[in-house]
Amino acid sequence: MKKRRVAVRNSWNVWSRLKRFAITVLILLVVAACLVFVLENQQSVVVSFLGFSSLQLQLSFVGVAAFLFGMIVGGLIAAVYVLRAGRRERQVAH
Numbered sequence: 001m002k003k004r005r006v007a008v009r010n011s012w013n014v015w016s017r018l019k020r021f022a023i024t025v026l027i028l029l030v031v032a033a034c035l036v037f038v039l040e041n042q043q044s045v046v047v048s049f050l051g052f053s054s055l056q057l058q059l060s061f062v063g064v065a066a067f068l069f070g071m072i073v074g075g076l077i078a079a080v081y082v083l084r085a086g087r088r089e090r091q092v093a094h
Helices: 002-040 059-093
Strands: none
Touching: 002 059
16 A cells, blocks of 8 residues: 555656646746847837827837736736635635
8 A cells, every 4th residue: 555655656746847847848938939029129119009109119128018017917817816716615615
């Protein structure tokens, strides 16, 4: 019986390492894509939105700022969803 528990722990450890490796590769791919985007888009642009205009900025700066803004907003929405789901589980359990 003890050997089986060790095997389960070892397989869990392998999956944990594989998951960590996959996340690392995904992050490196996103960073590489951002770097290529920055290097390829050096021209200056003016962004107009709802009657407001920005200063002349590099297109790469505008693109990366929009990407980061989207990541932050998406993360906040996901966090709210997870917190609400956890609260519902606790209410059902009691």
